[in-house]
Amino acid sequence: xxxxxxxxxxxxxxxxxxxxxxxxxxxxxxxxxxxxxxxxxxxxxxxxxxxxxxxxxxxxxxxxxxxxxxxxxxxxxxxxxxxxxxxxxxxxxxxxxxxxxxxxxxxxxxxxxxxxxxxxxxxxxxxxxxxxxxxxxxxxxxxxxxxxxxxxxxxxxxxxxxxxxxxxxxxxxxxxxxxxxxxxxxxxxxxxxxxxxxxxxxxxxxxxxxxxxxxxxxxxxxxxxxxxxxxxxxxxxxxxxxxxxxxxxxxxxxxxxxxxxxxxxxxxxxxxxxxxxxxxxxxxxxxxxxxxxxxxxxxxxxxxxxxxxxxxxxxxxxxxxxxxxxxxxxxxxxxxxxxxxxxxxxxxxxxxxxxxxx
Numbered sequence: 001x002x003x004x005x006x007x008x009x010x011x012x013x014x015x016x017x018x019x020x021x022x023x024x025x026x027x028x029x030x031x032x033x034x035x036x037x038x039x040x041x042x043x044x045x046x047x048x049x050x051x052x053x054x055x056x057x058x059x060x061x062x063x064x065x066x067x068x069x070x071x072x073x074x075x076x077x078x079x080x081x082x083x084x085x086x087x088x089x090x091x092x093x094x095x096x097x098x099x100x101x102x103x104x105x106x107x108x109x110x111x112x113x114x115x116x117x118x119x120x121x122x123x124x125x126x127x128x129x130x131x132x133x134x135x136x137x138x139x140x141x142x143x144x145x146x147x148x149x150x151x152x153x154x155x156x157x158x159x160x161x162x163x164x165x166x167x168x169x170x171x172x173x174x175x176x177x178x179x180x181x182x183x184x185x186x187x188x189x190x191x192x193x194x195x196x197x198x199x200x201x202x203x204x205x206x207x208x209x210x211x212x213x214x215x216x217x218x219x220x221x222x223x224x225x226x227x228x229x230x231x232x233x234x235x236x237x238x239x240x241x242x243x244x245x246x247x248x249x250x251x252x253x254x255x256x257x258x259x260x261x262x263x264x265x266x267x268x269x270x271x272x273x274x275x276x277x278x279x280x281x282x283x284x285x286x287x288x289x290x291x292x293x294x295x296x297x298x299x300x301x302x303x304x305x306x307x308x309x310x311x312x313x314x315x316x317x318x319x320x321x322x323x324x325x326x327x328x329x330x331x332x333x334x335x336x337x338x339x340x341x342x343x344x345x346x347x348x349x350x351x352x353x354x355x356x357x358x
Contacts, residue, residue, distance in 0.1 A: 003058060011054055012047075015129065019046035022125050029117065041100035048099070049092025049126050053133075056084050075133060089126035093119055173199070173226070180230045191229045198222045210328075213280055213288075214246040216255055220278055223256060227263055234273025235263070245280045248288055250351065251328050257321050258292040258347045266296020266345055274344070283350050290349040298339045318347075325349060 023038040030038070057065065060076045076084055097118060173195060181188040198219075217239055224237045259276060267274045274295035283289035318337075325333040332352045339345035 003055075008054060011050065011133070015046050015050040016043065018125070018129055019043045022046070022121070026121065030114075037104040040104045041097075044100040044103065045092045045096030045122055046125070046129075047092075048096040049088045049122070050129070051088075052091045053084055053088035053130065056088065057081075060084070075136070075138075081130075085126065085130040088130075089123055092126060093122040096122075176227065176230055187229050191226060194222070194226050194229065198226060209251065210249040211252050212246060213241060213248045213250055216250055216252065217241045217278070217280075219253075220255055220259055223259065224276070231263075231267070231273060235267060236273075236275040238275065238277045238279075240277070240279035240281075242280065242282075245282070245288060248280075248353070250290075251324050254321060254324060254349070255290060255292060257318060261318055261347075262292055262294035262296065262345065266294035266298070269297050286353045287350045288353055290351070291346060293344065293346040295344040298341045298344050300339075300341055321349070325351070 019042040020039055023035060023042040026038045026042065027033070027035050057076050060080050064078070064080055065074045065076050075081060097115075177188060177191055177195060180191055221239055224235070224239075228235050228237075255278060259278065262276050267276070276295075277291070277293045279291050279293075281289050281291075322335050325335055329351060334348075334350040336348050336350075337345065338348075
């Protein structure tokens with residue numbers, strides 16, 4: 001039995017405030033007793049009623065309760081909720097009234113007529129409070145359903161984006177292999193061996209919606225080693241991943257399209273080749289920053305407006321990365337590109353430390 005103590009405290013304060021309001025009414029009915037005594041008596045009845053109902057609901061099977069938006073034990077459904085409320089109101093009246101008489105000397109409530117009025121007030125007040133918490137329970141259940149549906153929709157969209165990206169990655173790898181076969185058959189055979197291991201690890205890991213940064217960087221290192229077979233000394237790379245960020249979760253294949261783009265548009269058109277740097281670091285405001293930087297040919301940033309489909313930075317892979325960040329982090333992530341002709345390009349992703357928004 002897991003009790004949500006924060007929610008319990010919130011309910012306690014709400015009931016205490018309600019008892020103070022009820023005490024105003026009872027003071028008008030029995031003006032001979034001061035308000036503070038009326039408040040004390042109302043608190044005895046109200047808090048005992050609340051305690052029986054609040055903690056009694058945890059003994060009802062969770063399958064027969066509304067779901068809480070926080071994932072806790074919600075309000076009992078149907079007759080179980082009504083029965084628990086009746087037990088709480090009865091216990092609150094008899095036990096709370098006796099305790100109020102003992103602590104605050106509420107002798108004016110001891111006549112039969114006064115007891116009847118007190119019982120009616122307790123039933124009405126208890127029913128009103130119970131109805132309030134019942135409606136909150138139903139609203140919480142609806143919110144839990146809504147949150148679950150949003151999580152399912154987000155996961156389905158991420159899966160769809162990944163299934164689109166995997167063939168794209170595979171075709172690019174095979175195209176590189178085909179180009180190498182005509183140039184250096186021996187190197188092509190070596191590349192086939194590495195491609196087999198690389199694709200098996202990459203496609204298996206990408207079936208989940210997120211994995212640690214360490215896994216993402218391992219796959220990048222494998223890919224860059226594959227490209228090194230084809231490009232030789234024209235490709236140098238540096239990978240930097242701080243130990244404290246190794247376990248940070250990210251969507252699979254979020255960096256590889258950026259590295260592919262850097263090789264295709266940055267280094268391959270440059271006769272001397274260049275260097276690719278991939279790093280993770282703590283950014284501003286508690287964000288995790290991921291950067292892919294190349295020393296390739298770069299490009300002139302375009303003014304605001306439609307971007308030609310062939311322009312660097314507008315390809316399928318980068319569009320996928322943008323969309324996956326927006327989907328997984330619900331607008332909390334950021335994607336930016338900086339480039340200068342002859343100097344190179346830097347792509348930066350800023351992600352919240354809390355991980356994805358699912």
